[in-house]
Amino acid sequence: MKFHDFNVGLKMQAQPFEVTRDEILSYVQSYDPIHVHHDDEYARSTIYQDLIASGIHMVALILREGIKLFQLERDCFGGSELSKVQWVAPVYAGSILTPSFRIAEMQDRGDANYGIVTVQFTAYNQEHHLVVIGKVNLLIRKEIHGSQKSN
Incomplete structure (x- = not known):
């Protein structure tokens, strides 16, 4: 989708996806060394009582699904701001997440x-x-018409 294909208020829901233990462990091995994400014994002693996924990892997976849903692989140049992120509940291995998106x-x-x-x-x-x-x-890339130059 190009910029002008979007409208404020547009809502879309992505397909549900499973968060696997292997995914959690693979991510935290490289990017998030907090023990609640990779140490079973430690995690059982916390308020979560089990391993939980890294919050930043979950945001990355959710945004991946949004990019695919809106078909932005070639039309998104990246992001300029990530804000107001709230991790409301933990995500455990085997969780099935359903992301939704609204153009604000x-x-x-x-x-x-x-x-x-x-x-x-x-x-x-x-x-x-x-x-x-x-x-x-x-x-998001705009549709370029005629002789309009690209910046």
Whole structure:
């Protein structure tokens, strides 16, 4: 989708996906050394009583699903801001997450070859409990018409 294909208020829901133990352990081995993410014995002694997924990892997986849902693999230049992220409930191995997305704002960048689309995202688990919510600003390619130059 290009910038002008979006409308404020547009809502879409991605397909549910499973968060596996192997995914959790693979991610935290490289990026998040907190023991509650990789040490079973330690995790059982915490308020979670089991290993939990890294919150940043979950945001990355949710945004991946949004990129695929909106078919932005080639039309998204990246993000300019991630904000208001709240980890409402832990995500455990075997959790099934269903991400949803709503277009909250759009900023046309004038002559630039992109606009900024603010997307609010949520994810619920298989028990219909909210697990994460947040906002991301994405730089989305505009459709270039005629001799309009690309910046």
